[in-house]
Structure formats: C-alpha cells, structure tokens
Amino acid sequence: MKNEVLFEIKDLEVSYGSIAALKGISLDVHKGEIVAILGANGAGKTTTMRTISQLLKAKSGSIRFKEHELTQLPAHKIVGLGISHSPEGRRVFGVLTVEENLMLGAFSQKSMDREILDWVFQLFPRLKERRKQLAGTLSGGEQQMLAIGRALMSKPEMLLLDEPSLGIAPILVKAIFKQISEIAKSGVTVLLVEQNAKAALKLADRGYVLDVGKIALSGTSAELLASEKVQEAYLGKKH
Amino acid sequence: MDIFLQQLANGLTIGSMFALVALGYTMVYGVMRLINFAHGDMVAASAFVGLTIYTQVMGQATSLGAVIVIFLLTAAVMACIGILLERLAYRPLREAPRLSAVVSALGASLVIQNGIMLIWGPRMRIFPELVPQVYWDLGGVVISLIQVIILALSLVLMIALYLFVEKTRMGAAIRASSIDQDAARLMGINVNSVIALIFIIGSSLGAVGGLFIGLYYRGITFNMGWQYGLYAFIAAILGGIGNIPGAMLGGMLLGLFNAFIAGYVSSTWADAFTFILLILILIVRPTGILGERVAEKV
Numbered sequence: 139m140k141n142e143v144l145f146e147i148k149d150l151e152v153s154y155g156s157i158a159a160l161k162g163i164s165l166d167v168h169k170g171e172i173v174a175i176l177g178a179n180g181a182g183k184t185t186t187m188r189t190i191s192q193l194l195k196a197k198s199g200s201i202r203f204k205e206h207e208l209t210q211l212p213a214h215k216i217v218g219l220g221i222s223h224s225p226e227g228r229r230v231f232g233v234l235t236v237e238e239n240l241m242l243g244a245f246s247q248k249s250m251d252r253e254i255l256d257w258v259f260q261l262f263p264r265l266k267e268r269r270k271q272l273a274g275t276l277s278g279g280e281q282q283m284l285a286i287g288r289a290l291m292s293k294p295e296m297l298l299l300d301e302p303s304l305g306i307a308p309i310l311v312k313a314i315f316k317q318i319s320e321i322a323k324s325g326v327t328v329l330l331v332e333q334n335a336k337a338a339l340k341l342a343d344r345g346y347v348l349d350v351g352k353i354a355l356s357g358t359s360a361e362l363l364a365s366e367k368v369q370e371a372y373l374g375k376k377h
Numbered sequence: 378m379d380i381f382l383q384q385l386a387n388g389l390t391i392g393s394m395f396a397l398v399a400l401g402y403t404m405v406y407g408v409m410r411l412i413n414f415a416h417g418d419m420v421a422a423s424a425f426v427g428l429t430i431y432t433q434v435m436g437q438a439t440s441l442g443a444v445i446v447i448f449l450l451t452a453a454v455m456a457c458i459g460i461l462l463e464r465l466a467y468r469p470l471r472e473a474p475r476l477s478a479v480v481s482a483l484g485a486s487l488v489i490q491n492g493i494m495l496i497w498g499p500r501m502r503i504f505p506e507l508v509p510q511v512y513w514d515l516g517g518v519v520i521s522l523i524q525v526i527i528l529a530l531s532l533v534l535m536i537a538l539y540l541f542v543e544k545t546r547m548g549a550a551i552r553a554s555s556i557d558q559d560a561a562r563l564m565g566i567n568v569n570s571v572i573a574l575i576f577i578i579g580s581s582l583g584a585v586g587g588l589f590i591g592l593y594y595r596g597i598t599f600n601m602g603w604q605y606g607l608y609a610f611i612a613a614i615l616g617g618i619g620n621i622p623g624a625m626l627g628g629m630l631l632g633l634f635n636a637f638i639a640g641y642v643s644s645t646w647a648d649a650f651t652f653i654l655l656i657l658i659l660i661v662r663p664t665g666i667l668g669e670r671v672a673e674k675v
Binding site: 191204212213214215216217218222223225229230231232233234238241242243245246256288292 | 456546549550553556557559560561562563564565566567568
C-alpha cells in the first residue's frame with residue numbers, strides 16, 4: 139500500500155515579511171512511509187512543518203492531505219483531519235502534568251481513547267512512571283517522548299516530527315528513533331525533519347534535502363546515503 | 378477587637394468585589410499577555426447598565442426574582458460588549474507589537490468612560506436599593522445583608538470558575554492557550570474561541586462586581602472604573618497576574634489590607650498604603666504570591 143499518495147506539497151512558497159523562507163518546494167508522502175526532510179539550520183525545515191500545520195500561512199502553492207486542501211484552513215482544524223504535529227523544541231505544557239498533556243493531545247477527539255493512552259505508555263514507559271509529574275520537570279528526552287506521545291493521542295494518520303533528536307542525550311535519541319519506527323509499523327505515516335541526517339536516513343524510506351528554501355536533492359534513503367553531496371554536507375565525509 | 382472583627386467583615390466584602398474584577402484582568406493577561414485597561418471602565422459601565430435595566434426594563438421592581446433578572450441581564454449585556462471590545466480593539470492588533478495593544482486598551486478605556494458620560498451624564502447617580510437594608514448587630518460588629526450577599530455570591534462564582542477551569546474540557550483549553558497558543562492550536566484548540574470565552578467570563582464577573590459596587594457604595598460615577606480597576610489590577614498583581622486562584626487571593630488580601638488601614642490608620646491614607654504595598658510586591662516578589670509556577674527546563 140506504499141504507492142498511494144497521502145500527502146502532497148506543490149510549489150509551496152512561504153515568506154517572513156520580505157524574506158523568502160520557502161521558494162517553491164514540492165514533495166509527496168505515500169501512505170505508510172517514513173519520509174525525512176534534511177537540511178542545515180535555516181534551510182526551511184521547520185517552516186515547512188509549521189506551514190503544513192497552518193501555524194504559518196503560505197504565500198502560494200498547495201498542501202493536500204487526502205481530499206483536503208490545507209492552506210485555506212485555520213491551524214486548529216488540521217489535527218482533526220488526521221495530521222498531528224510534534225513541534226520543534228517539544229513545546230510541552232510545562233506547568234501541566236504529563237497526564238494532562240496527554241489528555242490535551244486528545245482534545246480533537248470526542249473522548250480520550252484509553253487504548254491509545256495505554257499504547258503511548260507502552261511505547262514510552264517513562265511517561266507512565268511520571269504521569270503525575272509536571273512536564274516542565276522532565277528531562278529533554280522525556281519531554282520529547284511526551285511531545286510524540288501527545289501527538290499520538292489524536293490518533294493521527296500522519297505524524298509530523300520536527301527534530302526529535304534536538305538537544306537530547308544520544309542514548310535517548312536511539313530509544314526514541316526505535317519507537318518512531320514502531321509507530322510507523324503500526325500504520326502511521328511519518329514525516330520527519332532532522333539535522334541528524336544519518337539517524338534520519340537509517341529510519342526513513344525516502345528523503346528530501348532542503349537547501350535555503352529549495353529542494354536540492356531527493357531520493358530513497360539508500361540513494362541519499364550514497365550521494366556525495368549528502369555525505370559531504372551532512373555526514374562530515376570528505377571526498 | 379471590635380474594630381478588628383468589623384474591619385475583617387468590611388475587608389472581606391470589598392475584597393470579594395476586588396477579586397471578581399481582578400479575575401477579568403488576570404484571565405485576559407493569562408492568555409493574551411495584555412493588560413485590558415478598559416476592564417475597570419467595563420465594571421463602571423455595568424453599574425449604569427444595571428441602573429437602566431432596573432428603571433427601564435424591570436419597572437423599578439425589587440423582588441428577589443427581579444434582582445436576579447437584573448444581574449443576569451447586566452452580565453449578558455456586558456458579555457456582549459466584552460466580545461465587541463475584543464473584536465474591535467484587540468483582535469486587529471493580535472500580531473502587532475505589544476505596546477500597540479496597550480495603547481489600544483487605554484483608548485478603549487477612554488471610549489467606554491466617555492461613552493458612559495455621554496449616555497448617563499457626568500453627575501453622580503444613585504444606585505437603587507435592590508437589597509433591603511437589614512443589619513445584624515453581632516456583639517458590636519455590624520454586618521449587613523448586602524455584605525453577606527456580596528461575600529456569598531462572590532465565593533460561589535469563584536468556586537464555579539475554579540472548577541470550570543480545572544475540571545472541564547473548555548477549562549483545559551483555556552489553560553493550554555495561556556501556556557502556549559501555538560501548541561494549543563496543534564491540539565485542535567480554537568484559540569480565538571478561547572479568547573472570546575475569556576472576555577465573556579471576565580466581563581460577566583466584572584458586571585457582577587460593578588453591580589456590587591453600586592449596591593454597596595450607592596453612588597456611581599462615570600469615571601469610577603479607573604479607581605476600582607486600579608485596585609483590582611493591584612489585586613491581580615498581588616496574587617500573581619495570570620493566575621486565577623491568585624486573583625481571588627489577591628483581591629481578598631487587598632480588601633482586608635485596605636479595611637485594616639482604614640480602621641487602624643486612616644481611611645484617607647488607605648490609597649497611599651495600597652500603592653506602597655504594590656511597590657513593595659513589585660520589589661520583593663514581582664511574580665506575586667502565587668506567581669506562575671516556573672518549572673520549565675531548557
């Protein structure tokens with residue numbers, strides 16, 4: 139079922155005032171895939187994610203998810219369509235408990251699904267241990283688990299993960315990436331933004347490389363890993 | 378001891394009025410990081426709206442049912458004006474620098490204050506005696522029916538608000554929006570609706586506060602919102618602005634502080650001491666008594 143296009147961005151342009159952040163990017167994600175968006179700081183990765191969620195408005199271009207055109211919708215309508223976003227910097231509700239954060243993750247649902255909650259606790263047992271603790275007192279890695287868990291609470295078809303490895307101890311990065319692949323195996327399509335190209339490409343089926351607001355390269359993970367450009371720019375290998 | 382108990386009763390009465398008004402400041406600040414300077418004038422307007430509803434709509438009836446209707450209608454009218462205020466004065470400036478919104482708030486304050494003057498005139502008006510003058514002498518301490526009503530109704534409203542914010546789905550949306558608006562949107566929360574709701578709640582509670590001011594002090598003037606608004610604003614800061622139980626606590630404490638200064642020092646000096654208190658809070662504990670819990674690890 140990996141050839142059905144679930145999500146498609148076409149000629150997307152976004153700017154901050156007069157500064158163009160995305161200069162016409164196009165990409166697609168098929169059902170069941172893990173797709174990575176790679177690139178350096180300022181390449182436009184987070185801008186892409188925030189525009190998909192409509193926290194930023196596109197200047198032109200289209201973003202389609204199934205039969206819905208997203209660019210005309212307000213931000214709070216997106217999660218209800220089946221796209222859930224775990225944002226850069228985690229953005230957990232620091233003064234609320236872990237449990238309250240997860241309940242807010244299910245806000246778009248009529249009621250909270252116990253099974254999903256159990257699944258999230260199974261993926262990230264730390265969250266279960268700390269469910270009465272304030273989210274702001276968790277470590278960075280635990281907050282990341284919470285951000286992903288919170289995003290799963292809305293039962294998304296597609297999960298947007300923005301820099302899940304940012305500022306997290308390497309051992310936890312490994313654990314989190316393992317659980318991301320578990321999430322994908324359960325049938326959730328994943329669009330992942332990462333600076334850690336190696337880890338991301340190991341996990342992803344395909345990838346796009348963003349460079350100052352444009353797609354510089356795209357291909358399967360194997361192709362990208364083998365590409366000299368990617369190796370030079372992101373994996374620190376010189377040829 | 379008599380002075381102490383008497384001022385305790387008086388302090389709790391004015392404290393509940395401060396607290397009701399302070400909630401409007403603190404809720405708006407919590408979600409929008411904006412001091413709604415027009416809130417005090419909204420409170421003043423409520424007393425005049427209540428007066429007009431009493432004379433024009435209710436035919437000067439003072440039965441219990443009529444008084445309840447006056448309260449409900451006034452709250453409803455003020456809630457509508459609150460929504461209008463947000464739409465016209467604040468929503469267009471949502472993305473603008475914060476100073477623009479503050480200037481807009483000050484402008485809205487002047488518009489409402491002058492609006493009251495144009496409609497009801499510049500002279501002091503006497504608020505109707507909606508509650509019979511009943512007093513109890515409890516061994517030297519005199520407590521009036523109106524004081525009991527103010528305190529009891531304020532407590533009921535505050536407990537109801539607290540439960541609403543802590544226990545319901547919309548309450549969770551308010552709390553999430555006050556922490557991180559973008560993250561709240563990602564959860565599917567319509568932040569615009571939350572802001573409208575906050576103005577509805579804040580204006581309605583302010584309306585009850587304004588009617589209490591009319592009932593308790595009897596004389597109402599078009600510019601009284603400035604004074605009561607300032608007191609309530611100080612109460613909100615005292616409790617920790619943005620914090621709902623903080624506004625309740627701050628209001629009560631400020632009311633007691635005021636009453637004791639008036640009782641033991643001099644009522645002419647009550648204002649001066651209140652501002653000294655404000656300055657001391659800002660120096661010693663700028664986040665207020667219950668301040669925002671700071672637990673964020675970076």
